[in-house]
Amino acid sequence: MNTQVPKVSEFKDVTRIERIGAQSHIRGLGLDDGLEPRNISQGMVGQKNARKAAGVILNTIRAGKIAGRCILIAGQPGTGKTAIAMGIAKALGNDIPFTAMAGSEIFSLSMSKTESLTQAFRRSIAVRIKEETEIVEGEVVEIEIDKSATSGAKTGKITLKTTEMETIYDLGQKMIESITKDKISSGDVITIDKVSGRVTKLGRSFAKASEFDALGPQTRFVQCPEGEIEKRKEVVHTVTLHEIDVINSRQKGFLDLFSGDTGEILPEIRDQIDQKVAEWIEEGKSEVVPGVLFIDEVHMLDIECFSFLNRALESTQAPIVILATNRGITNIRGTFYKGPHGLPLDLLDRCLIIQTQPYNEQEIRSILEIRCEEEDVEMTEDAKELLTKIGVETTLRYSMQLITTAQLVATKRKSAEVDVEDIRRVYSMFIDYQRSTQYLKEHQAEYLFDEYNGKLQKGLLSGGMQIE
Numbered sequence: 001m002n003t004q005v006p007k008v009s010e011f012k013d014v015t016r017i018e019r020i021g022a023q024s025h026i027r028g029l030g031l032d033d034g035l036e037p038r039n040i041s042q043g044m045v046g047q048k049n050a051r052k053a054a055g056v057i058l059n060t061i062r063a064g065k066i067a068g069r070c071i072l073i074a075g076q077p078g079t080g081k082t083a084i085a086m087g088i089a090k091a092l093g094n095d096i097p098f099t100a101m102a103g104s105e106i107f108s109l110s111m112s113k114t115e116s117l118t119q120a121f122r123r124s125i126a127v128r129i130k131e132e133t134e135i136v137e138g139e140v141v142e143i144e145i146d147k148s149a150t151s152g153a154k155t156g157k158i159t160l161k162t163t164e165m166e167t168i169y170d171l172g173q174k175m176i177e178s179i180t181k182d183k184i185s186s187g188d189v190i191t192i193d194k195v196s197g198r199v200t201k202l203g204r205s206f207a208k209a210s211e212f213d214a215l216g217p218q219t220r221f222v223q224c225p226e227g228e229i230e231k232r233k234e235v236v237h238t239v240t241l242h243e244i245d246v247i248n249s250r251q252k253g254f255l256d257l258f259s260g261d262t263g264e265i266l267p268e269i270r271d272q273i274d275q276k277v278a279e280w281i282e283e284g285k286s287e288v289v290p291g292v293l294f295i296d297e298v299h300m301l302d303i304e305c306f307s308f309l310n311r312a313l314e315s316t317q318a319p320i321v322i323l324a325t326n327r328g329i330t331n332i333r334g335t336f337y338k339g340p341h342g343l344p345l346d347l348l349d350r351c352l353i354i355q356t357q358p359y360n361e362q363e364i365r366s367i368l369e370i371r372c373e374e375e376d377v378e379m380t381e382d383a384k385e386l387l388t389k390i391g392v393e394t395t396l397r398y399s400m401q402l403i404t405t406a407q408l409v410a411t412k413r414k415s416a417e418v419d420v421e422d423i424r425r426v427y428s429m430f431i432d433y434q435r436s437t438q439y440l441k442e443h444q445a446e447y448l449f450d451e452y453n454g455k456l457q458k459g460l461l462s463g464g465m466q467i468e
Contacts (some may be wrong), residue, residue, distance in 0.1 A: 013291045022082075022400075025374040029087040031055045043370055044087055046363040047080050053354045054084050058091055061320050067290040068318035070309075072298075072348070074325055074341055075356030078151030078396045081324040084356070085294045088322070096145070097240055097291030097319075099124040103249040103300030114308050121312055122241040123320035126289040127277055129237045136169065138162050138229045139205045140184060141451075145176055160190075160223045175199055189222050194230075238289070241317075244273050274317070290319045298323040302334035306347050313350060324352065364391040371400050377407045378417035378445050386423050394432040 022440075025123075030041030036056040037048040045053060050073070057071055060165045073081045081242040089098040099120055106116040138160030145156035158179070171179070175192070178199040184190060187208040191200045203220035280286035296300075301309075312318055330342045342346060359367065365388040372379050380388070383406070391399035406422040431439070440447070 003107055019162070021372070023086045025370050026083055026086045026090060028091045029055055029058065029084070030326055035059070036395055038372075040366055042087070043092075044080075044319070045366045045370070046359050047084065047356055049384060050075075050080070050084055050354050050356050051087070054088055054351075057320070057322075058088055058351070061088075061092065061290075061292060064289055067320065068313045068315060070313055070323065070351045071355065072322045072323045072325070072341070072343075072353045073350040074353055077326045078356055079326075079356035079358055081326070081356055082296060083322060084354070085296070088292065089294070090273070092292065095238075096289055097124050097126045098294065099291065099319075100294045100296070103295055103297040106301070106305065111264045113302075113305055117305060117312070119242050119245075120151065120271075120293055120295075121319060124291040124293040125239060125241045125293055125317055126238050126450065127244070127280075128289060129239065129280065131235055131237070131285070132232050133235050134194040134230065135233050136194060136230055137202075137225045137233075138189070139207075139224045140186050141166065141186045143179065144187060145171070145180075160229055162227060165229060167229050172197060175213075179185060180338050189225065207403060224427060231418055238285075240276070240291075241270075241273065244277075246363075248273060288317060290317070292322060293319045294322045294324070296324045299327045299330065299331065301327045303332060303437075304334060306344050310347055310350070324336065359396060361392050363386060364388055364396055367396065368399060371403055373409075375403055375459045377403050379403075380417055380419050382420050383418050383423050386420050390423070390427060394434060396430045402422075402430070405430065 026101050028042035028044070029051050030038050030044035031051060032038060033051055037044070037051040037055075038044075057069075057368045060069070070082055073084055074439070075081055084302050089100070092098055100118055106113045108116060111119075116265050124457060139162070140374040141159040141161050143156065145154055147154050154173060154176050155177050156167055158170050159166065161167075169192075178197075182199065182201050184199070184201055187205050189202045189205055190203060192198070195198075203222035205224050206221050207224065208221075230427070245265045249269045277286065277288070281288065314322065325341045325343070327342045329338055329340055331337070332339045332342055332344055343351075365384065368384060368387055368391065371383075387399050387402065387406075389403070402423065403418075405426045409422045410416075410418045413422075
């Protein structure tokens with residue numbers, strides 16, 4: 001049978017769409033090795049005391065020894081509370097779970113408030129499951145794929161080598177498809193799971209480094225494996241407790257994770273899973289990794305949720321809980337009492353409170369420059385000066401929102417960079433909340449339900465007249 005060159009179909013590279021968000025410029029907390037905050041680093045500006053305190057919490061989370069701690073980030077609106085939480089998430093990476101939610105998300109018709117919080121807690125706790133598997137690892141020397149002229153079935157062989165030996169293996173149908181899809185060729189270093197037959201491409205051998213120009217800058221080069229081709233390797237799978245709950249409580253198993261409609265999970269199932277995980281830990285097969293649960297706008301929770309948090313934080317498997325609020329002394333939702341930040345005192349007593357301070361003029365300018373770079377907007381120095389002045393006199397958020405709109409205005413007049421006239425035009429087109437409030441005070445009588453001056457307007461359905 002003649003050897004045929006495999007026809008590799010063209011696959012489009014699916015690239016992840018990077019959308020520019022309010023916190024997309026955050027890369028970390030901007031701390032050095034001594035937990036000292038840099039002036040401007042990793043997208044963070046100012047808030048040195050708050051960032052240093054967050055760095056201490058970050059080290060606590062990485063150690064994984066302490067669970068059930070609660071941190072409250074409190075400060076005025078627009079002082080970087082969410083940015084600090086996102087900085088912690090970026091610094092943790094993908095190894096430690098980080099779950100972010102808003103306080104209003106728990107008010108759902110599909111499940112109870114406590115169930116929603118329970119699922120959020122268990123999403124923030126990971127289990128690293130260790131298992132040994134037999135793999136084949138080596139550098140590809142040659143791939144031969146034959147196609148039957150009668151049945152059309154494909155058969156093939158692959159030759160792998162290490163620094164010490166070389167072996168030929170037969171390829172099954174699924175392995176041939178995987179090799180074709182991943183565009184594996186001679187010189188690639190791969191691993192093959194003998195149990196599942198899954199083929200993983202590790203990179204390109206350094207022996208093929210001379211072909212760098214032909215391969216492109218994204219190619220990863222690795223050393224040719226040493227020792228025997230067939231090895232036993234410890235594989236670590238990281239899943240959250242919530243994922244284990246869904247898999248064991250739904251008929252479709254893990255497919256329900258993609259649908260998002262997980263519904264309520266029985267406590268008995270969670271108890272069985274906790275017992276099984278405890279057995280794995282005793283046998284050394286797994287370990288629990290407490291992650292982070294970030295609840296923004298925590299003042300939106302009610303007294304029932306606060307009572308649940310008090311109990312949940314005492315659990316040995318509780319994650320680190322970070323709360324954020326911009327409220328002062330206000331009503332505790334669900335009661336007739338007031339509390340600092342809208343939280344009951346018994347929950348506040350469990351919290352380590354991090355205070356954020358308003359940004360000064362120089363810090364506002366630095367943040368606006370970072371946002372201009374993030375949104376790929378060229379702006380003159382005079383325009384930056386005016387935008388900084390707007391941020392000082394109004395709010396930082398408002399001035400940040402003028403960046404892209406000013407660029408659109410500049411593009412319309414065919415200018416490559418934003419100038420002062422563009423900032424002035426969008427400033428007149430889009431008003432801030434202070435000007436909006438002032439306008440309402442002056443023209444409130446022209447709106448429905450005028451109660452600003454203590455007057456109650458009534459409308460007659462028949463004549464449409466208003467009686468004050």
